Amino acid sequence: MYLADVTLREGDQMPGREYAAEAKVRAGRALDRLGVDAIQAGFPVTGEKDVQVIGELAAECEADVVALARAVSGDVDAALDAEADVIEVFGPVSDLQLEYALGTSRGSMFEQFDAAIDRVRDGGATPHLTLVDAFRTEREHLLEAFDRYADVPMITLADTVGARTPASLRGDLDALAADVDLSRAGVHLHDDLGCATANALAAHEAGVGKADVSVASLGERAGNPALEEVVVAGVVEHGESFGVTASELVPACREVLDALGESIPPRKAILGSEVTEHESGIHTAAMLREPRAFEPFDPGDFGGERRLVFGAGTGRSGARQLLGRAGAPTDDETVAVYLDRLAAEGPLDTEEAVELARREFA
Ligand SMILES: CC(=O)SCCNC(=O)CCNC(=O)[C@H](O)C(C)(C)COP(=O)(O)OP(=O)(O)OC[C@H]1O[C@@H](n2cnc3c(N)ncnc32)[C@H](O)[C@@H]1OP(=O)(O)O
Numbered sequence: 001m002y003l004a005d006v007t008l009r010e011g012d013q014m015p016g017r018e019y020a021a022e023a024k025v026r027a028g029r030a031l032d033r034l035g036v037d038a039i040q041a042g043f044p045v046t047g048e049k050d051v052q053v054i055g056e057l058a059a060e061c062e063a064d065v066v067a068l069a070r071a072v073s074g075d076v077d078a079a080l081d082a083e084a085d086v087i088e089v090f091g092p093v094s095d096l097q098l099e100y101a102l103g104t105s106r107g108s109m110f111e112q113f114d115a116a117i118d119r120v121r122d123g124g125a126t127p128h129l130t131l132v133d134a135f136r137t138e139r140e141h142l143l144e145a146f147d148r149y150a151d152v153p154m155i156t157l158a159d160t161v162g163a164r165t166p167a168s169l170r171g172d173l174d175a176l177a178a179d180v181d182l183s184r185a186g187v188h189l190h191d192d193l194g195c196a197t198a199n200a201l202a203a204h205e206a207g208v209g210k211a212d213v214s215v216a217s218l219g220e221r222a223g224n225p226a227l228e229e230v231v232v233a234g235v236v237e238h239g240e241s242f243g244v245t246a247s248e249l250v251p252a253c254r255e256v257l258d259a260l261g262e263s264i265p266p267r268k269a270i271l272g273s274e275v276t277e278h279e280s281g282i283h284t285a286a287m288l289r290e291p292r293a294f295e296p297f298d299p300g301d302f303g304g305e306r307r308l309v310f311g312a313g314t315g316r317s318g319a320r321q322l323l324g325r326a327g328a329p330t331d332d333e334t335v336a337v338y339l340d341r342l343a344a345e346g347p348l349d350t351e352e353a354v355e356l357a358r359r360e361f362a
């Protein structure tokens, strides 16, 4: 499965956001260095900014630079003007969205897809197709699309409203797999149920060829599968980093967020400042011996950092080990006094705690 990062388009679509062109270009470069296969950098018909960003990134990135386009000639022309490598033509296929987002029939939507895809090819770009709201669409209509667009290299099924869980998504994909080669199917998922990352992994396990992801889940409503979560979970579960340089993951994601002026909640998995920090006495005592005892992966493998801290939560076992490292006595009385000092001065990191032990007890 390859990863297409959609941060620059989905993130820019969030209420109140207006990323500057330079910010998007800087973020796109960081994603390219990280090694994602595709960067969906914008929606050119929305304005000159995205035309400029896509043009700049397409000229210098290894990754395919993707422009979004509705199935209308003006959108495709704007994407061609931007000189995108790939033009992602999208349109709804569910009854609900055909009626309320488009006011047209599925037959007319498919005719618009035909014309838009031809226009992309005539303009010299590669067409991809996203079937919007695909997971609330009958299987027969999805099969019709895969059949009708057999020459489109990638057809993405969008869980546009984030309504699927891993089991239901897997069930839908397995049902399609009887008739469709899922390696030419992608998934575009949303996190409304908090399942987007798990759904991306379920899609990988089902055999899909591409998943859209975004840094820190930036995107419409609850966002998309987090790039960093999909990669770390892929490595932990399957030994698979989906083509990105795992050791650069955390710095690259932080650079993207920094460029875009986005902050991240401290408790957010992988990237949050507090999620690789440990203070509980039972945990730190074990982790001083072997960090794997209380962590699912070494943060250093992804360019992050583990931090053990010592203070009010430290127990006797951890304190004894720290005193030992400092060459200080480890009898019960020294341990008790040292624990009082840690509680008063903490939280201290490991080096600071050892230094305190050395200074006052060795
Ligand atoms: C599922 C997604 O997340 S797709 C990405 C959504 N992103 C955005 O909307 C980005 C911000 N949007 C915008 O700047 C504007 O909405 C624009 C420039 C895209 C379009 O603006 P407008 O031309 O004023 O159209 P509007 O926003 O009202 O869009 C609805 C029109 O698009 C049509 N439309 C919607 N989706 C599609 C589609 N996939 N293919 C073809 N036509 C479509 C609707 O039928 C409607 O047409 P109508 O104007 O003839 O009734």
Ligand SMILES: O=C(O)CCC(=O)C(=O)O
Pocket (backbone or CB within 6 Å): 006, 040, 068, 088, 090, 130, 131, 132, 133, 156, 158, 159, 160, 161, 188, 190
């Ligand atoms: O596939 C895409 O990138 C556009 C569709 C989309 O954003 C969605 O359906 O949520």
